[in-house]
Amino acid sequence: MISGTKHTNDDVLYTVFKKHYCPECQAKLKRTKTTLVVNASSPEARKYDIDPYIIGEVKVQLVDFRCPMCGKEISIEDMKRIEGYYVVEVDEAEADILDETRR
Numbered sequence: 001m002i003s004g005t006k007h008t009n010d011d012v013l014y015t016v017f018k019k020h021y022c023p024e025c026q027a028k029l030k031r032t033k034t035t036l037v038v039n040a041s042s043p044e045a046r047k048y049d050i051d052p053y054i055i056g057e058v059k060v061q062l063v064d065f066r067c068p069m070c071g072k073e074i075s076i077e078d079m080k081r082i083e084g085y086y087v088v089e090v091d092e093a094e095a096d097i098l099d100e101t102r103r
């Protein structure tokens with residue numbers, strides 16, 4: 001029984017409208033979608049941030065990049081790191097403090 005679908009990390013602006021290149025062979029990367037099914041109570045589900053109150057199986061849709069030349073697979077997080085993006089997680093309270101200090 002499939003109880004829902006979880007879309008992870010599909011940053012369309014980043015994955016569709018920006019060009020990305022393979023760090024190994026410089027070929028233009030293709031955006032790929034992978035769908036997998038995980039049991040919501042399995043440890044693997046935690047990795048995909050699935051609501052632990054769901055009972056049964058959840059479809060997880062992952063988007064990443066694949067190199068058509070060498071077959072290298074690169075996650076969006078890794079690609080951002082390679083391209084020099086900083087992935088900073090700021091919670092609401094902290095964001096308020098940052099706003100205050102900026103003024």
Ligand SMILES: [Zn+2]
Binds near residue numbers: 069
């Ligand atoms: Zn490559």
